[in-house]
Amino acid sequence: MKLITRDTDYAVRALASIASSKKAVVSAGELAGKLRIPRPFLRKILQALNKKGIIKSIKGKSGGFSLAADPKKIYLLELMEVFQGKFRLNECLLKRRPCPNRLTCPLRKKISNIERYVVSELKSLTLASLLKED
Amino acid sequence: MKLITRDTDYAVRALASIASSKKAVVSAGELAGKLRIPRPFLRKILQALNKKGIIKSIKGKSGGFSLAADPKKIYLLELMEVFQGKFRLNECLLKRRPCPNRLTCPLRKKISNIERYVVSELKSLTLASLLKED
């Protein structure tokens, strides 16, 4: 089970690399080389981040990407939700409505508690906090 | 993302049903009917539980399954690990060793903390505790 998928992971690294670059914009090719991520895959990821307004893009020759917000305002949870959808731990349980016996309810309650905790932890992680120790 | 997959969920319900049955053994067919779970799928699940020693099976006509341990000693985490493998939240991160920059390390640390919390929560859940409120 993975909390964080590959695309989210790559997104975090790419954003960190953009944040710590001295250049105004960084191209996908540059990032791909530096981070050793397949270029076409990284492009797809950057396009998604752009659509969500997390980074800004500049088209044309010598174009590229730059952050659209302060690293302190970019949350890990937000990135996860771009690539992995809304964070829920109990997907399958909730789909099986009128739960056949009341049994699963205490389970669901527990899982909801766990979910709340995990979400609060993930909310506290920003791009800035990940950069600090770099 | 699901913390608990369908087979684990079914296993919990089946065990609960066996535990609360007055009969000495309960057959897969009976359980499947009562819980509205596809019989062949449930059989596979019960066989797995049997192999792991969580339930005992009796073969032949009027055979079936019974618990092999006290419900207080059957842990949700144990059941999850039967069907979902050892519980880890950071699978994909750990696979990508010599992490290209130190960046991901604080992330990993955080995820490990979250993992520890979730595991401790899951460990505290037993079949008995799920049965109580039924």
Add this chain to the structure above:
DNA sequence: ACAAATGATACTCTTGTGGTATCATTATAA
């Protein structure tokens, strides 16, 4: 001996993850 159960396996279908591949569009630098 037959029916009703489990044991063991192998197969299928669908979805999600981790990518590729193309073509169109934009803009700058030569």
Add this chain to the structure above:
DNA sequence: TTATAATGATACCACAAGAGTATCATTTGT
């Protein structure tokens, strides 16, 4: 002003895991 180097938009593909089916062999109570 035109070639080139970037992004935008899509469509596709391969593999693995999740969710379940299907068969056949074996055991045992009636």
